[in-house]
Amino acid sequence: MNIRDLKEKAKEFVKNEANDAHLPEKFAKEFETLGVVEYTRDHVISVQNDVDTQYQAYIDVQNELVAAYNELRNELSQLKFGKKFDELNEMQQKDVQTVYPQKISEAEPKNYGGSN
Numbered sequence: 001m002n003i004r005d006l007k008e009k010a011k012e013f014v015k016n017e018a019n020d021a022h023l024p025e026k027f028a029k030e031f032e033t034l035g036v037v038e039y040t041r042d043h044v045i046s047v048q049n050d051v052d053t054q055y056q057a058y059i060d061v062q063n064e065l066v067a068a069y070n071e072l073r074n075e076l077s078q079l080k081f082g083k084k085f086d087e088l089n090e091m092q093q094k095d096v097q098t099v100y101p102q103k104i105s106e107a108e109p110k111n112y113g114g115s116n
Contacts, residue, residue, distance in 0.1 A: 048108070072100045
């Protein structure tokens with residue numbers, strides 16, 4: 001996958017708007033500040049790189065994934081409150097973070113390229 005596509009693919013995976021059975025399962029929950037929201041509470045994005053991966057490529061992937069979560073949080077904040085995430089009060093931020101917790105797992109690097 002091209003790094004330019006990673007952020008949008010991550011957002012699609014986490015959001016699962018179409019409730020695709022091949023993506024994380026959606027659950028409905030009522031929040032004090034958000035009302036009832038359907039979200040994928042059990043999703044995890046697992047990142048595994050090759051042992052020969054350049055550090056900058058690793059950082060670029062991490063940055064795109066964090067940007068995906070930031071955009072999802074801002075989109076929900078705008079939808080529910082008409083504000084950016086960082087403009088919300090503490091309770092609103094907590095609820096938005098519960099809907100979109102940053103769940104990025106890092107697996108041990110593998111030797112995909114076959115070099116020693």
